[in-house]
Amino acid sequence: MSATADQRDIGGPAQPLLIARNLAKHFAARGASKSARVRAVDDVSFTLFKGETLGIVGESGCGKSTLARLLLHLIQRDSGELIFDGEPVGAPRGITVAALRRNVQMVFQDSYSSLNPRMPVQDSVAFGPFVHGRRKSEARRAARDMLVKVGLNPDLFGPRYPHELSGGQKQRVNIARALAIEPRMVILDEAVSALDKSVEAQVLNLLRALKQQFNLTYLFISHDLNVVRYISDRVLVMYLGRVVELGPSEAIFIQPLHPYTRALLGSQPSMDPAHRIEQPPVTGDPPSPIDPPSGCRFHPRCPFAEPVCAQRSPELGAWRERDSHVAACHMLDPASGHSKAMQ
Amino acid sequence: MSQTAALPATFADETSPAERVRGYWGTVGYRLRHDPVTLFFGAIVLLIVLMAIFAPLLAPFDPYKESVVLRLKPWGYRGHTLGTDELGRDLLSRLIYGARSSLLMGLVPVAIATFLGGTLGVIGGYAGRRVNAVIMRTMDVFYAFPSVLLAVAISGAMGGGMVNGMTALALVFIPAMCRVAETATAQVRSLDFIEAARATGAGTLTIVRYHVLGNVLGPVFIYASSLVSVSILLASGLSFLGLGVKPPTPDWGLMLSTLRQSIYVVPLSCALPGAAIFVTSICFNLVSDGIRSAMDVRL
Amino acid sequence: MNAEPIPAISAQQIAGTAFGHDEALVEVRDLTVRFVTRETTVHAVNGVNFSVRPGEVLCILGESGSGKSVTLRAMMRLLPPRRTRIEGSIAIDGQDVLALDKRALGELRGGLVSMIFQEPMTALDPVYTIGTQIAETVLRHKGGSRAAARARALELLELVKIPEAARRLDNYPHELSGGLRQRAMIAMALSCGPRLLLADEPTTALDATVQIQVLILLRRLQRELGMGTIFVTHDLGVAAEIADRIAVMYAGRIVEEGPVADVLRAPLHPYTQGLLASTVHGQSRERDIEAIPGSPPDLRRLAAGCAFAPRCGLVQSECHAAMPEPRYTAAGRMARCVRITQAALAAAE
Numbered sequence: 001m002s003a004t005a006d007q008r009d010i011g012g013p014a015q016p017l018l019i020a021r022n023l024a025k026h027f028a029a030r031g032a033s034k035s036a037r038v039r040a041v042d043d044v045s046f047t048l049f050k051g052e053t054l055g056i057v058g059e060s061g062c063g064k065s066t067l068a069r070l071l072l073h074l075i076q077r078d079s080g081e082l083i084f085d086g087e088p089v090g091a092p093r094g095i096t097v098a099a100l101r102r103n104v105q106m107v108f109q110d111s112y113s114s115l116n117p118r119m120p121v122q123d124s125v126a127f128g129p130f131v132h133g134r135r136k137s138e139a140r141r142a143a144r145d146m147l148v149k150v151g152l153n154p155d156l157f158g159p160r161y162p163h164e165l166s167g168g169q170k171q172r173v174n175i176a177r178a179l180a181i182e183p184r185m186v187i188l189d190e191a192v193s194a195l196d197k198s199v200e201a202q203v204l205n206l207l208r209a210l211k212q213q214f215n216l217t218y219l220f221i222s223h224d225l226n227v228v229r230y231i232s233d234r235v236l237v238m239y240l241g242r243v244v245e246l247g248p249s250e251a252i253f254i255q256p257l258h259p260y261t262r263a264l265l266g267s268q269p270s271m272d273p274a275h276r277i278e279q280p281p282v283t284g285d286p287p288s289p290i291d292p293p294s295g296c297r298f299h300p301r302c303p304f305a306e307p308v309c310a311q312r313s314p315e316l317g318a319w320r321e322r323d324s325h326v327a328a329c330h331m332l333d334p335a336s337g338h339s340k341a342m343q
Numbered sequence: 344m345s346q347t348a349a350l351p352a353t354f355a356d357e358t359s360p361a362e363r364v365r366g367y368w369g370t371v372g373y374r375l376r377h378d379p380v381t382l383f384f385g386a387i388v389l390l391i392v393l394m395a396i397f398a399p400l401l402a403p404f405d406p407y408k409e410s411v412v413l414r415l416k417p418w419g420y421r422g423h424t425l426g427t428d429e430l431g432r433d434l435l436s437r438l439i440y441g442a443r444s445s446l447l448m449g450l451v452p453v454a455i456a457t458f459l460g461g462t463l464g465v466i467g468g469y470a471g472r473r474v475n476a477v478i479m480r481t482m483d484v485f486y487a488f489p490s491v492l493l494a495v496a497i498s499g500a501m502g503g504g505m506v507n508g509m510t511a512l513a514l515v516f517i518p519a520m521c522r523v524a525e526t527a528t529a530q531v532r533s534l535d536f537i538e539a540a541r542a543t544g545a546g547t548l549t550i551v552r553y554h555v556l557g558n559v560l561g562p563v564f565i566y567a568s569s570l571v572s573v574s575i576l577l578a579s580g581l582s583f584l585g586l587g588v589k590p591p592t593p594d595w596g597l598m599l600s601t602l603r604q605s606i607y608v609v610p611l612s613c614a615l616p617g618a619a620i621f622v623t624s625i626c627f628n629l630v631s632d633g634i635r636s637a638m639d640v641r642l
Numbered sequence: 643m644n645a646e647p648i649p650a651i652s653a654q655q656i657a658g659t660a661f662g663h664d665e666a667l668v669e670v671r672d673l674t675v676r677f678v679t680r681e682t683t684v685h686a687v688n689g690v691n692f693s694v695r696p697g698e699v700l701c702i703l704g705e706s707g708s709g710k711s712v713t714l715r716a717m718m719r720l721l722p723p724r725r726t727r728i729e730g731s732i733a734i735d736g737q738d739v740l741a742l743d744k745r746a747l748g749e750l751r752g753g754l755v756s757m758i759f760q761e762p763m764t765a766l767d768p769v770y771t772i773g774t775q776i777a778e779t780v781l782r783h784k785g786g787s788r789a790a791a792r793a794r795a796l797e798l799l800e801l802v803k804i805p806e807a808a809r810r811l812d813n814y815p816h817e818l819s820g821g822l823r824q825r826a827m828i829a830m831a832l833s834c835g836p837r838l839l840l841a842d843e844p845t846t847a848l849d850a851t852v853q854i855q856v857l858i859l860l861r862r863l864q865r866e867l868g869m870g871t872i873f874v875t876h877d878l879g880v881a882a883e884i885a886d887r888i889a890v891m892y893a894g895r896i897v898e899e900g901p902v903a904d905v906l907r908a909p910l911h912p913y914t915q916g917l918l919a920s921t922v923h924g925q926s927r928e929r930d931i932e933a934i935p936g937s938p939p940d941l942r943r944l945a946a947g948c949a950f951a952p953r954c955g956l957v958q959s960e961c962h963a964a965m966p967e968p969r970y971t972a973a974g975r976m977a978r979c980v981r982i983t984q985a986a987l988a989a990a991e
Binding site: 069114115116118143161177178 | 459
């Protein structure tokens with residue numbers, strides 16, 4: 001089925017499903033001085049190809065969740081451009097935000113707040129189809145079908161309330177809700193992070209199976225590198241609102257280019273008591289996104305930092321090809337003046 | 344890879360024991376049924392309500408029938424179980440009929456305030472920013488006055504009477520009700536499932552109707568139930584001051600006021616309307632407490 | 643085939659001889675914890691035995707609802723007494739924790755035993771500066787002058803590698819970043835030189851690059867100060883970094899226990915095996931992860947028998963009869979599974 005043409009597919013398989021160009025979102029910092037801005041997302045560009053899974057990794061405050069909400073227009077972007085299957089979103093000649101939301105859905109991190117506590121879960125799932133004009137009974141039927149697809153018995157679990165479900169079951173319901181209006185793309189914002197490992201594995205398997213069946217494109221946001229490596233075709237690494245590295249999953253994990261990516265990978269516990277990590281790859285905490293460091297935002301923590309890193313912001317290379325692997329680091333740019341720059 | 348093979352062949356949690364689904368209201372009901380204190384006082388409230396409804400059947404005499412000869416007779420005098428008042432009217436009948444106005448004055452203002460204040464609160468809480476500021480600052484103005492003073496001032500300005508009294512009480516309760524609804528709404532609004540609903544493309548009204556109201560009604564209802572006893576007390580106070588129910592309508596507050604002058608003649612009878620106010624108000628209060636603790640289900 | 647379970651007593655004797663005459667710092671026996679409410683009883687911990695020697699790090703590994711945090715809190719008597727029923731015995735440095743009165747308990751907490759939490763904001767008071775709080779704790783337990791206590795606070799902040807410690811003394815908790823806050827909490831926990839440190843997922847809420855720093859710090863401090871440590875975590879990787887021994891908990895029981903390398907490399911219990919297999923770390927992207935089916939049991943109605951049986955791929959009829967007693971394959975290497983005897987014999991041959 002994945003090979004059959006999707007009528008909703010406008011530009012053909014070669015056309016990216018989503019292009020983000022120079023997205024930016026700044027918030028006024030609360031409690032700080034008036035001029036202070038939280039640069040939550042700053043000049044982020046990437047391409048999401050049809051049928052792929054793009055992983056977004058980064059630590060807290062790197063802007064990955066803000067980015068997800070920008071893509072769905074849950075937050076208004078300050079600047080930048082969003083193009084869905086060749087059509088600019090919200091532009092006069094493009095598609096509307098409503099149309100975008102028919103095509104893109106989101107699964108939130110499982111927590112007490114992800115499902116309406118006063119609504120049986122089958123009604124939560126049915127809400128999407130209902131909003132999109134289906135009759136209540138039809139929406140209910142669609143919801144029950146979708147519950148089956150995510151591995152929940154609708155007779156047993158449909159009438160239950162969220163607090164009567166385990167974390168994994170709730171997350172299955174959340175997935176069912178996102179898929180109920182048949183989107184083409186799903187944003188998974190830390191969708192498995194709150195789950196126990198044994199349950200996380202179940203949900204990851206389910207996500208992979210559903211992707212096949214519904215011909216989906218995933219944007220998978222997580223702080224867990226192992227999970228991102230497993231599920232993603234390509235990975236985008238964010239640090240303080242900027243993209244620092246983008247490339248095919250294996251390339252990033254085997255040969256990371258950016259010092260931050262290397263530090264992130266080196267911080268992963270070894271899983272082997274005989275080879276424990278003796279020295280932390282980087283010291284200190286990620287700085288606050290309020291008035292972030294100048295130039296390369298990683299330079300205060302970077303072991304290779306040189307004056308140029310504080311002065312100029314490095315460019316992320318060209319990333320239009322699926323297999324291109326790029327990083328925003330002066331050491332990769334021979335013209336940057338960094339002493340370790342590749343010649 | 345064939346997609347059917349990849350999908351789960353069996354349901355994920357067939358193994359987990361089938362749990363009886365009780366749901367939120369089910370749990371609340373279960374707790375209430377197992378709370379003897381609330382049940383007991385709930386029964387008294389029910390009796391008072393029934394008494395008000397069936398007053399014409401229960402009252403032994405016409406509560407309006409005056410008699411010059413029968414003024415201020417003691418308990419048990421010629422079939423007047425609880426004696427008569429200063430105009431010779433049967434006290435028991437007047438107490439029974441008095442439940443009507445007390446309940447009316449207790450419930451109607453709260454209902455009005457719940458509807459209006461709740462609506463304003465939900466609007467303010469969901470819209471946020473400027474709309475919220477306008478609504479809440481207006482409410483804050485009312486907050487500046489003590490509720491009793493405000494009720495007396497409003498009904499005094501409007502000239503007494505049952506309707507004006509109820510309007511005054513409703514106006515007193517609206518700001519508090521609005522605040523409760525606003526807080527609850529703002530809290531719900533920040534949760535992910537609202538964002539998820541927005542992401543499905545639902546409009547504001549749909550979201551409020553399906554996702555916000557259900558979560559706001561609980562706290563609003565709890566607060567409203569606690570206001571009923573306050574309203575009964577305030578209403579009696581207004582009547583006592585001549586700003587509420589007008590004579591000759593039987594009303595506990597009014598009866599307290601008129602019988603007060605005869606306190607040395609029929610001391611026991613004088614205490615009766617006060618006792619009725621006290622019992623009704625405290626029963627509503629305790630029932631409200633029971634409901635509050637029963638509805639405190641952690642979800 | 644010798645299917646006779648080895649009695650627990652003899653195994654402990656083996657353990658005793660193997661460990662020499664080290665006096666145990668912590669000795670927990672048959673600990674059960676139940677939470678009783680109007681409607682239900684939750685069987686959170688169901689007969690837990692373990693001991694910790696001075697200077698040893700025991701990791702209690704388990705998923706949510708396994709009872710690992712409850713066990714830890716019971717050791718500090720931090721559970722709400724009105725709803726909690728605790729049975730069994732907990733001895734820390736020879737003191738019977740469950741029998742202590744309020745005053746003795748106050749001396750135990752923060753003195754002999756300290757605890758660090760996942761969320762430092764729950765342990766730190768937002769209205770006092772870090773320096774004041776640490777100094778207060780020192781004063782309360784050790785006495786002395788205010789100036790000395792403050793000097794000690796500075797020393798502690800330097801010990802936990804807080805940069806510009808002298809300046810940080812006057813910071814309020816909310817002015818610190820997550821990692822620094824965690825370090826400040828650790829400093830406070832260490833202020834009175836505890837012999838036992840209880841750590842409840844102290845690195846879980848931290849970012850990856852910060853988590854490893856805190857882990858390395860904790861490991862170093864624990865070694866230098868010779869503290870016995872009980873470290874509760876759900877993360878196998880964290881356990882691998884810090885533990886000497888691991889106890890795996892499931893449904894309120896320890897189902898497997900042993901030295902960290904043995905448990906991670908050759909797990910005995912099917913649950914531990916499943917946990918290892920389902921933890922994503924470099925699996926092939928072509929295949930599904932071997933997940934454990936189903937979800938953990940409902941602690942309000944635990945069936946007799948092995949609690950893992952409904953999810954276990956190797957289940958036998960006798961699994962449902964009774965929870966298997968602890969079985970030892972070597973000194974200090976325990977699992978509660980009916981298959982152990984066969985497995986151990988096979989491994990020995």
